[in-house]
Amino acid sequence: MQYKTQAVAKPYFIAAIGLFVGQILFGLIMGLQYVIGDFLFPAIPFNIARMVHTNLLIVWLLFGFMGSAYYLVPEESETELFSPKLALVMFWIFLVAGALTVVGYLALPYATLAKLTGNDLLATMGREFLEQPLITKVGIVVVALAFLFNITMTVLKGRKTAISMVLLLGLWGLAVFFLFSFYNPDNLVLDKFYWWWVVHLWVEGVWELILGALLAFVLIKVTGVDREVIEKWLYVIITLTLVTGVIGTGHHYYWIGTPEYWQWWGSVFSALEPIPFFAMTVFAFNMVSRRRREHPNRAATLWALGTGVMSFLGAGLWGFLHTLAPVNYYTHGTQITAAHGHMAFYGAYVMVVLCMISYAMPILRGRAANSDKAQVVEMWGFWLMTVAIVFITLFLTGAGILQVWLQRISATPLSYMATQDQIMVFYWLREWTGVMFLIGLVVYIASFFIGGDKKAATA
Amino acid sequence: MLAADTPLPSLDTPPAGTPRLAGDLAIWIFILAELLAFGAFFAAYAFTRAHHIELFTHEQQALNRITGAINTMLLLTSSYFVVRAVQAAERSAPAPCARWLVAAIACGVGFIVIKLHEYSAAFERGVTLSSSPFHMFYLSLTFFHFMHVLLGLVILSALWLGARAGRYRPNDMNGLESGAAYWHMVDLVWLVLFPLVYVIH
Amino acid sequence: MSGIFTKAMARNIFYGGTVFFFLLFLALTFNTTRELPQRDNRAKLTPAVAAGKKLWETNNCIGCHTLLGEGAYFAPELGNVYKRRGPEFIKAWIKAQPTGVPGRRQMPQFHFSDADLDNLVEFLKYSSEINTSNWPPNIEG
Numbered sequence: 001m002q003y004k005t006q007a008v009a010k011p012y013f014i015a016a017i018g019l020f021v022g023q024i025l026f027g028l029i030m031g032l033q034y035v036i037g038d039f040l041f042p043a044i045p046f047n048i049a050r051m052v053h054t055n056l057l058i059v060w061l062l063f064g065f066m067g068s069a070y071y072l073v074p075e076e077s078e079t080e081l082f083s084p085k086l087a088l089v090m091f092w093i094f095l096v097a098g099a100l101t102v103v104g105y106l107a108l109p110y111a112t113l114a115k116l117t118g119n120d121l122l123a124t125m126g127r128e129f130l131e132q133p134l135i136t137k138v139g140i141v142v143v144a145l146a147f148l149f150n151i152t153m154t155v156l157k158g159r160k161t162a163i164s165m166v167l168l169l170g171l172w173g174l175a176v177f178f179l180f181s182f183y184n185p186d187n188l189v190l191d192k193f194y195w196w197w198v199v200h201l202w203v204e205g206v207w208e209l210i211l212g213a214l215l216a217f218v219l220i221k222v223t224g225v226d227r228e229v230i231e232k233w234l235y236v237i238i239t240l241t242l243v244t245g246v247i248g249t250g251h252h253y254y255w256i257g258t259p260e261y262w263q264w265w266g267s268v269f270s271a272l273e274p275i276p277f278f279a280m281t282v283f284a285f286n287m288v289s290r291r292r293r294e295h296p297n298r299a300a301t302l303w304a305l306g307t308g309v310m311s312f313l314g315a316g317l318w319g320f321l322h323t324l325a326p327v328n329y330y331t332h333g334t335q336i337t338a339a340h341g342h343m344a345f346y347g348a349y350v351m352v353v354l355c356m357i358s359y360a361m362p363i364l365r366g367r368a369a370n371s372d373k374a375q376v377v378e379m380w381g382f383w384l385m386t387v388a389i390v391f392i393t394l395f396l397t398g399a400g401i402l403q404v405w406l407q408r409i410s411a412t413p414l415s416y417m418a419t420q421d422q423i424m425v426f427y428w429l430r431e432w433t434g435v436m437f438l439i440g441l442v443v444y445i446a447s448f449f450i451g452g453d454k455k456a457a458t459a
Numbered sequence: 460m461l462a463a464d465t466p467l468p469s470l471d472t473p474p475a476g477t478p479r480l481a482g483d484l485a486i487w488i489f490i491l492a493e494l495l496a497f498g499a500f501f502a503a504y505a506f507t508r509a510h511h512i513e514l515f516t517h518e519q520q521a522l523n524r525i526t527g528a529i530n531t532m533l534l535l536t537s538s539y540f541v542v543r544a545v546q547a548a549e550r551s552a553p554a555p556c557a558r559w560l561v562a563a564i565a566c567g568v569g570f571i572v573i574k575l576h577e578y579s580a581a582f583e584r585g586v587t588l589s590s591s592p593f594h595m596f597y598l599s600l601t602f603f604h605f606m607h608v609l610l611g612l613v614i615l616s617a618l619w620l621g622a623r624a625g626r627y628r629p630n631d632m633n634g635l636e637s638g639a640a641y642w643h644m645v646d647l648v649w650l651v652l653f654p655l656v657y658v659i660h
Numbered sequence: 661m662s663g664i665f666t667k668a669m670a671r672n673i674f675y676g677g678t679v680f681f682f683l684l685f686l687a688l689t690f691n692t693t694r695e696l697p698q699r700d701n702r703a704k705l706t707p708a709v710a711a712g713k714k715l716w717e718t719n720n721c722i723g724c725h726t727l728l729g730e731g732a733y734f735a736p737e738l739g740n741v742y743k744r745r746g747p748e749f750i751k752a753w754i755k756a757q758p759t760g761v762p763g764r765r766q767m768p769q770f771h772f773s774d775a776d777l778d779n780l781v782e783f784l785k786y787s788s789e790i791n792t793s794n795w796p797p798n799i800e801g
Contacts, residue, residue: 187705232671259691260595264599267503483666
């Protein structure tokens with residue numbers, strides 16, 4: 001590693017992977033509750049398991065983003081981190097706060113947790129993905145501000161590259177849009193309208209800037225292609241992302257009480273959202289094929305290419321599948337949405353964080369790349385998890401298509417639960433594929449503990 | 460890193476003699492994205508119109524085709540002025556270049572003024588995005604384009620400042636040509652939008 | 661065909677394009693805010709509805725159900741449950757949970773008071789009267 005303060009990234013990456021394991025375990029619990037309804041009831045009701053599953057996802061991705069930023073920014077800025085001590089303090093605060101929140105979810109009834117944590121002062125809890133108690137939300141803001149301060153100061157005192165500017169913009173956007181989670185009017189339509197300013201403008205907006213910056217950084221490192229070339233394509237791709245994605249928020253405003261013109265605005269712009277993802281795929285493959293060096297870390301290259309392909313499939317293609325208003329009329333709020341959500345999150349954000357970890361972790365451990373043996377195991381983890389998520393998505397899509405047909409299109413529509421009984425087989429298949437994902441994750445983690453001949457320690 | 464840095468020929472400097480793309484590739488990608496968005500919106504318009512032909516024909520009558528035609532002339536003229544500005548810069552004549560740009564900006568401002576007038580009349584008739592499918596498309600398409608004219612004017616103003624500073628020369632036309640290409644796109648979109656929304660029935 | 665492709669131009673277009681489309685989004689948001697009163701049923705937003713919404717939130721109902729199609733997909737859509745089942749059924753159902761049928765999905769017992777139940781029903785009634793452009797396609801949600 002070029003700057004010794006980059007080392008603060010390491011605990012962030014380790015925590016990210018640890019929480020990732022938790023996320024998957026709770027995913028498996030939920031998957032089983034889909035088929036064996038009373039599994040673990042009443043110890044862990046489905047809503048609690050889901051909250052843990054999605055909140056852990058968000059938190060570990062945030063750990064991943066922060067670790068990536070702490071690794072990337074000193075190297076891009078060519079200077080030591082402004083305050084490695086602050087970074088470590090914030091790490092522990094965030095980890096402890098996150099752990100306490102999860103313990104709170106599991107140990108207390110949610111209503112009790114709400115009462116104990118001041119939800120009566122400012123009601124923000126109980127909305128999808130924003131279930132965190134008020135104090136946790138405030139904690140997230142504090143940690144984010146301290147983190148942004150640290151990163152921004154580092155960039156300001158050093159070299160300002162396109163990659164670090166884009167990353168910074170994405171991270172600031174992340175913090176700014178999170179503030180809308182504190183706005184929870186009684187008016188349900190307004191509540192939902194601005195709820196999407198957090199959720200959509202995160203995942204189809206500012207997070208994509210982070211994704212682009214991290215991917216560009218790794219591509220420069222592993223391919224040796226000119227920074228100038230990679231950075232200008234980065235700008236082009238994220239321009240396309242925001243041109244389509246910001247107004248694309250409209251695809252959430254079809255059926256929640258918002259005016260009907262959103263059906264047109266949302267359809268037109270979100271129909272174009274696959275384009276930047278496609279551009280990113282082409283970009284990643286192009287840069288790798290134009291590479292000027294054979295970087296010993298082939299696993300990192302694989303993750304980078306995987307991010308390109310899977311984000312296009314998950315976010316681009318599976319998003320397009322149900323984004324047009326006339327289609328969405330039937331698919332809104334079904335397993336189709338779940339299918340899209342799983343592959344999009346994995347393809348775009350899980351993979352880019354794992355890509356960054358794959359590139360940076362060997363260097364943080366004092367070598368340019370892991371041994372061939374360890375890399376082969378890591379790639380096994382890659383393929384197991386990636387193939388598993390593809391099949392999870394396919395099975396959920398199958399479940400969704402049948403659900404839409406039986407419950408919403410057929411001449412004699414079935415009730416919700418009667419429909420669920422009919423599509424049980426897909427949920428079973430999804431659960432077994434989930435087990436495959438877990439095996440992939442275990443293999444991935446095992447790769448960190450495999451020795452063998454290390455590659456030269458030049459970084 | 461273990462680098463085997465064998466320099467490849469840069470792909471960014473064009474070999475002499477090949478046809479040249481006027482303006483920056485980045486602006487062309489942006490223009491293409493914009494045209495796709497407009498194209499999708501136009502297609503949606505045609506699709507909806509096919510389902511409500513009478514309503515569309517009827518409500519179209521209320522639009523002012525005279526001011527629409529004047530606006531078309533204004534944009535075409537300003538595109539011509541921008542062409543003259545580019546030609547002036549290619550002759551290394553920054554002062555005429557800046558003057559042609561001012562003329563183009565004046566036409567653009569004229570478009571804005573007339574359009575605002577048209578909007579205020581429409582709002583008085585109770586036209587909103589939700590008052591009918593035709594009104595939805597009329598307002599959405601023209602307002603989306605209106606915003607582009609405003610952005611185009613910002614770009615032309617930046618070009619004007621650049622021209623006055625003598626920034627554009629025969630061997631450095633990238634900024635001017637890129638801005639000009641964008642303005643022509645704004646003009647082109649109007650040339651489709653005007654007949655589609657105001658005239659054809 | 662060849663041409664110039666500069667990072668400075670790409671950067672300017674990124675910043676310009678981002679600001680442009682965000683302003684457009686704000687303009688649409690402004691318009692939406694003005695049109696919402698005709699659609700969002702705010703006239704019926706009573707204190708009981710607000711109290712019901714808070715109960716909905718503090719018991720994490722969205723963790724299993726969807727409301728206007730948003731939420732988890734583990735249990736039925738409740739945006740139109742008032743029209744599908746009616747107030748009395750809803751209250752009786754909530755009181756009867758969990759069913760305890762082996763192998764079936766279970767809903768927890770939330771120990772609501774009668775006033776709580778009334779407020780929840782008011783919230784669901786208000787939700788069912790929001791103009792959702794005829795979504796869901798049928799009463800089953």
